[in-house]
Amino acid sequence: MEAIREAEPDVLARLEDMGYDEDSRFAVRLALEEALVNAMKHGNRMDPDRRVRLAYRVAPDRMEIRISDEGEGFNPVCVPDPTTDENLQRPCGRGIMLMRSYMDCVQYSCCGKEVYMLKYRTPPGGRTTP
Template identity: 55%
Template sequence: MSDTSFSADVTIPSDLSEARLIQDRIEEALQSSAYGERDIFAIKLAVEEALVNAIKHGNQMDPDKQVHVSYQITAERFDVRITDEGPGFNPEDVPDPTEDDNIERPCGRGLLLIRGFMTDVQYHGRGNVVSMYKLRNGQEEY
């Protein structure tokens, strides 16, 4: 197995199209590192949800605020840390969208998907920093 690794540290404005460019770069790097399609889908989805949360809910789309993204890809795992400049939040306060009372609510599923697709997810500080990783070829049952 190759032990090549790739890392990047990027700062973007609160702009979803900039987030897409990062997504594309991460996807290319994962493909270069020969990650499988299933892992790539999971990572892309989790990063998409986390970036949308940071830009929309964290920075409230404020063009004066930025999002910092640092990620690392090794043969074994993908790590990413996303920091926004918003007030943060407590993940415990987010209602469980799988509860009967919430299941038909049209939003609030991003965090659930991040947790479902990544191996581990942690929030830091006031809740404006999320770090997560996924083991390659993760055997977790979704």
């Protein structure tokens, strides 16, 4: 678990080396933290014998991240919308919502054990990071 958390500074340093601005680095950091916590807490259920894998690629125009866990998987469509009145006080779904708002693309594998996230350096259509 610590090895995965130690990878975060490496990812952010690579983004800085490639000239990504502070807002983009913040967005990636937030989404990366949320995805890692989800994999450890919800996917692997904090089981120290299960692994979380992180792979990333930084290019001049985009940053891609893949995080997988050894849990049972889940269906992201079944995660309640945290913005509806009945779910405002419930803690679930907020991490996914944040990831989707800060990244340009968030996709889950068909079995829900892997998340793929994409952040454009200059988002298509000029969208800015919230």
